[in-house]
Amino acid sequence: MSEKRKADLLQGTLDMLILKSLIEGPRHGYGVAKWIQVTTQDALKIEEGSLYPALHRMQKRGWVISEWGVSESNRRAKFYQLTSEGRSQLTTEVKAWAHLVDAISLVLKSNLAEA
């Protein structure tokens, strides 16, 4: 039940989280997943099976580019890097998300007042 709730939270926000994870520099897929998990203090754990199709989709849209490199464990890994289009998209999605949060907050506050 708890995992299901986590998954629901991620609906529609996966792209934004991935883009945000790349804002500081290139990361491989595993690094992206770990960054989200650590940053959210294990509150959000993205479905790894969804991560890679999302990364490829974002690459297709030109938001990220990929390049093979060497990981911290000295293994070959594919690193994803944010493009200028990806930065613009992140800004757009963050604004939309903030707007959504504000709207939901208003609804919740309204319900509390009425209650």
Added chain:
Amino acid sequence: MIRNWFRTLLAYLHLPLFAHTVRETNEIREEIEFHLTSSVQENVDAGLNDQKSQQAALEQFGDVDSVVRDCCNVSISRHVFWHRIHQVLTLVLVCAVGSLWFYTRPNSAENPDLSTLAASGYSVAETSGDIRGTVVAEHGKPVNAAHVLAVIKTWPPNGFRQNSYTATTRADGTFIIKDVYPPEQDYEVQIAAIADDHLLQSEYITMQKGTLEPFCFQINKTSPFVLRFESSDGTPIVGVSAFPFERVENDGHEHSVYFCSAQPIVRKSNAAGKISMPHFLPGEQVTVYVRFPDSDWQQRRLTVPDNANDVVLTPRLKNQLDDG
């Protein structure tokens, strides 16, 4: 956006669709393998044994094949787009080259074997049209041995042809000139009928296709008309050539003989310098072609006298245009 298109185009040009699919699948598998290895290592570091670490990593990741397939579909869709563009451009190129070849290929119809060409400029097989008809006098009486002079104009590919044909009528007044025009192509016909002591008659068939209807000339009897050729001092000139070229009826209707078909009706002046040319009506405006010895052909316009007097023609003086 344009940069992304350019990037995917370069990727497509670098590897065609099939090779790209194979490479992309291998790369995705390698990418996922790195992810699983890292995940397994993390589990091992957390205290799980190897087997459980691998099992946990796989469970956490989900169906690897499905993820590979999803990634591949996304990646290939970019290539498929350019592949479609590639196909369309190839098709356009093939069509363009095909059209170019079609419109510039050596055309056998335009460059036929000359040995198979008829005088019309078309093949012998195409030049199958006959000219036939009848020449009669008053009351439908057949005219025997009348000259029929025909000129056929055709427009074979890259050219124009004008050919003359002659025939003489049989005892029943009929004539036929075989295989002279191409019924399936454009052509024109000028045809004249002329006989001694009969009026010159002609017809002109303007541009048409198809088979000609038989001609029927009615050439009525006419009165004598004689040209007499003299030098300026009144001496008859022998050996002057002449033929009737044109007559204009009082209603303006013209009848003529084309120069190129006139050979059978050219006459020479006799010892008295005379040529009988009984093909006109008194009072008509007519044109005759004459050629004095050691001279070129020249036109003379005359008015046929109402009486039986001869018309005298002398070698043309400077600026002299009309006679009679």
